[in-house]
Amino acid sequence: MPERHPVWESLIPPSEYGRPDRHAVAAQGTRVRFADGSWALCATSGLWNVNLGYGNTAIADAVAESLTTASYLSLFRGGHDLAVRAANALLAVCGPEQYGRVLFSTSGGAANDVMMKLVRHCQALRGEERRQVVVGLEGSYHGLTYGAFSLTGEELGQRGYGVDQRAVRHVGHHDETELETLLAREGHRVAAVVLEPVLGSGAYEVSERLVSALGRLRAEHGFLVVADEVATGFGRTGPYFASQDWPVRPDVLITSKGLTNGTCAASAVVVSHEICEDFERADAVLVHGETQAGAPSSCAAVLATVEEMRRLGASELAARTSARLDKLLERLTAHAMVTGHRGRGCFRALELTGQSAEVMAVARRSGLLVQSGPGCVQLVPALTYTEADFDELEALLVSTLDEVAA
DSSP states (O other): OOOOOSSOOTTSOGGGTTOTTTOEEEEEBTEEEETTSOEEEESSHHHHTOTTOBTOHHHHHHHHHHHHHTOOOOOTTSOOHHHHHHHHHHHHHHOTTTEEEEEEESSHHHHHHHHHHHHHHHHHHTTOTTOOEEEEETTOOOOSSHHHHHHOOSOSSTTTTTOOOTTEEEEOSSSSHHHHHHHHHHGGGEEEEEEOSEETTTTEEOOHHHHHHHHHHHHHHOOEEEEEOTTTTTTTTSSSSGGGGSSSOOSEEEEOGGGGTTSSSOEEEEEEHHHHHHHHHHTOOOOOOOTTTTOHHHHHHHHHHHHHHHHHTHHHHHHHHHHHHHHHHHHHTTSTTEEEEEEETTEEEEEESSOHHHHHHHHHHHTEEOEEETTEEEEOOOTTOOHHHHHHHHHHHHHHHHHHHO
């Protein structure tokens, strides 16, 4: 029997497993080293999660200390001090006037799964058991676990995997028209409307018209508003969380990715005071638990990441990095392969005439890591990018586009 690569690598065929040019062995700052000896400039912040760059020693030290002092402690029918401290730190940056409690999970997908249970349970506590429908946006990405996969608004083979989408609807993100039509038809059955401030795969910014209409529509139809900020939080789009600029405050906010600067498998569902009160009045138990959710190491990473965001002045960093990225994108629009750009802050997409997968592959051979999306390549640099990093990014992108165009 031939030797088989032991790791099932994600979203590539088995024939591609174990390639030295894709097998990472180290990462530092804004660069990743691979098994073939090459280094590559990372323009994706890992998977949009390493907002403060690779190898942050303050976060690593905090995780190491937690592993020796607390090792493993559970939130299953109990709690621990690091979870309380991490929750308080999160509430402080999310907005303690709006949010009252944090439910820890282990990934953005898992957090979306528990969110769907939470909003349905909350509506039942309000006497609205018929409210089972959760509405997402076309083109959205909420994860690939079963609940999140059903809410993801891209066609990624959900039917083939038997994903149950009977209680899920999708509407366009350009304005409020399709949502209003859906609510007129079955608003009495809608538990929640879930929006990514910037849609994950294509980096489409959700329209101001849709966001502006949410408060009126929520008051009229009784659904909950959920901001999925798995990718857009922790300064990725400018403010700490993009929904902090919305005219309507979400009932639920989901965060992951930048939550631990990519160091731990962690996410959090941040819940409004009103939802907390619904559960408290009934003393209701949400039936959910994950072995590693809120483990000491991930909570220590959350605390250290929040502190590093404060120490580094991450909001100012995000603004400067975004301004540099704006200028770079504008210059690149002069290239024959580029048709425009979209997104917000440091979560952007370069729109192409085609061949986005080839652009990604050529960029990798040239020493640059980007991800392809629908008709685009995504540019999601760390907030800590330097002028030298941007100069290198521009040179590599131009040479890559020239090679593909030729």
